[in-house]
Amino acid sequence: MAFSIFFFLAWLFVSIFTVMQKRLTLVENTFVFLIILVVSINFSWIIGDELKWITIKKEALPYTAYLLNRSIIIPVLLLIQLNISMARDSIGWKIITILSTVVVLTGANYLLTVLNVATYKNWNPGFDAIYFIFLSLVAFLFYKIIENASEKVVNHT
Numbered sequence: 001m002a003f004s005i006f007f008f009l010a011w012l013f014v015s016i017f018t019v020m021q022k023r024l025t026l027v028e029n030t031f032v033f034l035i036i037l038v039v040s041i042n043f044s045w046i047i048g049d050e051l052k053w054i055t056i057k058k059e060a061l062p063y064t065a066y067l068l069n070r071s072i073i074i075p076v077l078l079l080i081q082l083n084i085s086m087a088r089d090s091i092g093w094k095i096i097t098i099l100s101t102v103v104v105l106t107g108a109n110y111l112l113t114v115l116n117v118a119t120y121k122n123w124n125p126g127f128d129a130i131y132f133i134f135l136s137l138v139a140f141l142f143y144k145i146i147e148n149a150s151e152k153v154v155n156h157t
Contacts, residue, residue: 002115006065009108010072017076023086028146029079035142036075036135043131044070053122062117069108074132077101078139086143102132 022029048054056066081101085094109128112118 002065002112002117003061003068005111005115006068006073006108010068010076013073013076013080017080017083020080020083021087023083024079024143025150027150028143029083031146032082032139032143033075033079036078036139037071039135039138040070040074047123051122053120055119055121057117062115065115066112066117069112073108074105074135077105078135081136082139082143085140098133098136101136102129105132 024032044054048056057063078101081097085097088094106125106128109118110125113120
């Protein structure tokens, strides 16, 4: 059951990202995606495997659902959020998109616990929300870094 739900969510978010009007270029989207993916994989490895604050089922389909969430849903949803928030200059708009993304991602992680894919030991959904806010800020920071770097390249040519 968990696999089918998370497969659908991954498919849905990738489809939304594919058809949406993007503010970021292909290079910017790729760079931010890869940075978010690296941070997400390393963070989940530290919290789950090293500190043992979260236990993930090792059965094939539940574990694949967890991997879909960690490796596809989280980065793609943060890219959607970044593209939407960069479409307007309003700080209120950016805060609303970040909070909406944090709610959806925290809900997805909570769904993993409800479906018995993950078990929290010294962790709770509040920590997930803080982590997703941090991840949104990392995405924004690295977008600004690549944007500034690309502006310098364009200005020097």
